[in-house]
Amino acid sequence: MQRAEQRGDAAERSRSTRETVLRVDGLEKTYGQGDGAVTAADGVSFDVERGEVVGVLGPNGAGKTTTIKSILGLIVPSAGRIEVCGLDASEHPRAAYGHVSAMLEGARNVYWRLTVRENLSFFAALGGQGGEATRERRERLLEQFGLSGMADEPVNDLSRGQKQKVSLACTLARGTDVVFLDEPTLGLDVEASLELRRELRRLADEDDVTVVLSSHDMAVVEELCDRVVILSNGRVIADDTVTDLVDLFETQAYRIETDGPVEDRTRGILDERFDATGWETRGNRTSFEVTLTDDESLYDVLDVLRETGSRVADIDSQDPDLEDVFLEVTDRAVGSTGAER
Template sequence: MSQPSTTTDRGEGGESPPTADATPAVSVRNLTKRYGDLVAVDDVSLDVEPGTVVGLLGPNGAGKTTLIKSMLGLVVPSTGTVHIGDVDVHADPATAYRHVGAMLEGARNVYWRLTVRENLNFFAGLSGQSPKDVRDRHDRLLEQFGLTDKADVAVNDLSRGMKQKVALACTLSRDVDVAFLDEPTLGLDVESSVDLRRELRRLADDEAMTVVLSSHDMDVIEAVCDRVVIVNEGRVVADDTVDDLVGLFRTQSYRIALAGEPSASLRERLDSAYDVTGWQPANGPGETVTFEVTLADGSELHALLGDVLDAGCVVHDVTSLEPDLEDAFLGLTERRGESGAAAGAAANGEHGATESRREREP
């Protein structure tokens, strides 16, 4: 199994330089999976470099799960190949599995009658590793996920969030080249989620582990991933760094607050001339009326503000809105036929609605 050592100077949320002349940790070529007339995965090709963290995003039903299971050899593709390092997953699955860890069903991955440490030892043993040789690794995982005091407790007696932590720790319990994680932060508290981000970056930066991370938690994807692959309708519609994907949608958007209620004629003028959206009325006397607008350049902003002032309104505040990964995700999937509601639900998943843009002073 080819696994070049990769050391980077990437901090949390930064970008790793590519590894030159290295065999990809995961290589997918022309992968297609059909179920009768349904094409779940449609001619997908991609490489994942050693020691990188790659996020996999897509609306519900986009083909992510089928793609991941095909990459793991759990689903036999209709056409195409998958290699883990230099091993063909479907031709030699036993060898490939020795180099891969996966968490696909959350807490269902672990044995609930065993204690936490017994689960860690069992999953490490699957690859022939002695529990004694990896005890330090297990102790670190137990501490990072707040499980040290629960090490000798049966998993069945733990809370849902604790079970999720055990499943994560078991996936990382052995020294593998590639880890596939599906919704790893689901059920975790904020502190545990932050600890997970740090551990994933440490494993990639210090141990050259490759991580393929599928999640609806945009904060996690944005914080730890070197690249993001967005899948829609079975096809890869984007494959780039977080910064570059966000840059695609870095338009000049503003939230403008007016001191006082604008006239009906001014609102009509702004709606028609500048495509204003998101009107928010004043919550009470002395409060502001706000709206959002996306403009082509600074001259349009000046023209809009001129119209407001000419109508006798006072501009209380102008806030520039900076797009984030969720904006890029929604923009790319909606552009290809996804409805805003469906894509938004997929982006937010179990975590609820989030702010779609960061605010910054212009």
Template sequence: MCSRPTDPPEGGPAVSVSSLTKTYTGETGRVTAVDDVSFDIGAGHIVGLLGPNGAGKTTTVKTILGLVTPTSGTISIHGVPVHEARSRAYNYVSAVLEGARNVYWRLSVRENLAFFAGLHGIAPQTRVDRHEAIIDTLGLTRKADEPAKNLSRGMKQKVALGCTLARETPVLFLDEPMLGLDVETTRDLQTELRRLAREEDRTIVITSHDMDIIEAVCDRVIVLSDGDIVADDSVDSLLDVFRAQSYHVKLAGRPQAQLREQLETRFQLHDWETDTDSVAFEIALAGSEEFYECVEVLRTADATVRSFTEIEPDLEDIFVDLTTPASPSRGEGES
């Protein structure tokens, strides 16, 4: 047994997906779950793979991992074609999918980490300190000698994650890795994932519905909707695109009756609320030209502006916008 798994070859993407398509035949005919999806992920990056239910996210991940056979397209992990050489590809990738099924219930936490490390060709006795660090990061120290079958569902999820980290593969796929974790453990795991990417050049793909986690950990986001990629960019770039487009406006008194109609005709208007002595609403403005146009509409209507406040977007706002069918941004991001 070797003390360390085979290092991946240098150069080229860690994960490469080219023209991936997967169709199923159901009662209503053929359904396309993933439609001609392509992307590369470089070594040392943490990427969030997002999408609403039915977007094709799970199919994409399972196909990349060799669990689902694609209808067409090619997938490779560190240059190894997944569906032609699964055993070789599995030397480079591990995953936690849909809960805690990759854990042996009769083994303790420590024994599980040692067992899964050993399956990957790592001599467990050479990784005692590392395994203890994983156990500590996941908040499992007090339960380290407890059989997994006696642990709570949340604890079992932690053990499954620990076993994946213990395999030391250069690519990790983590499905909802923070689910069930307390705040302190979540923070520690975020720090560890960033360290793995930065110091060990590990590639991490995270699927999650928690946008705060994605924004805190990932440096890039791929968003799927209806089987297509609707966005693929860095977190910072996506935030920049949507920044300063939405404003919360509050007007004094009761403005002219036609003002609302004028604003709705020209701009995207939301949440119009009328109080006894004021009106408040949210408005989306595309760039400085629309901003000044809006100001002019308010001036012409003799509206007294109490406040005009920029709404800072977050990743969840962007996700909803991109995956809503009527979204004007949707068509622009499709590929």
């Protein structure tokens, strides 16, 4: 978490001096007409600065995919404005999308009949890249993703994880200002996933490449992203640094361990008053978790245990992470607006 805090502080200090490379203003997308119409994006707005890594998150049906595909020009929005590097994407689509590359999960992002090296050369050429610098970038990407030994093999002959690596390498081969990545670590082994995270941070920190990331892996998002934009029901419900969001929803959460069993009567009191969860018994120790509200304190829990004859052996404070924040934010949004679209 310390690295995320350091990135968040640095990002906040430099936001006022950075160039806005992506602007989404009032994006709307409705499918169908009349009573059967479904609004997938409902006034989505956010900006992304050069060199930022921004996570776009949301539960299934939140409008995340529609928003990203609208930004990329794969879906025509019903209303709103999208700018890429100062260019209106609807008025100057070719010029605007020349600054963008993307890897979409679940889609064929490369040509499987071509070799790995041919794919990298092809996608670099699509972006107008050529010459010695492009060849050096291609070889560096092959080495970085462990693809050098299979560079002349058709992509169709590779494993799923290897195909994912090729897709990532081809996305980066164009050298664009903005890179969209949907589930980039899917299918990667631990080592390859760590290498990818390091490379994405390097691209952002050293080359000022802007990364827009969508993933269900909150650990990846928390480690990589400077900011997160959370969607629910087609709307932006949170847009802030990871550090500030976690701090905002920081709660008094504790895991308490007792020396000896906890009677059923005591469990019932703790469950009813403090919504105790995660009960475990190991040997002669029993443990559980409580999350306290503003009008409750740890001493109230300890009083219940003492009055019922249970002795406390250990207490650990439980710090929230981005997954806790995500669940809290989306639960609140669904609770206030009804069922998720």
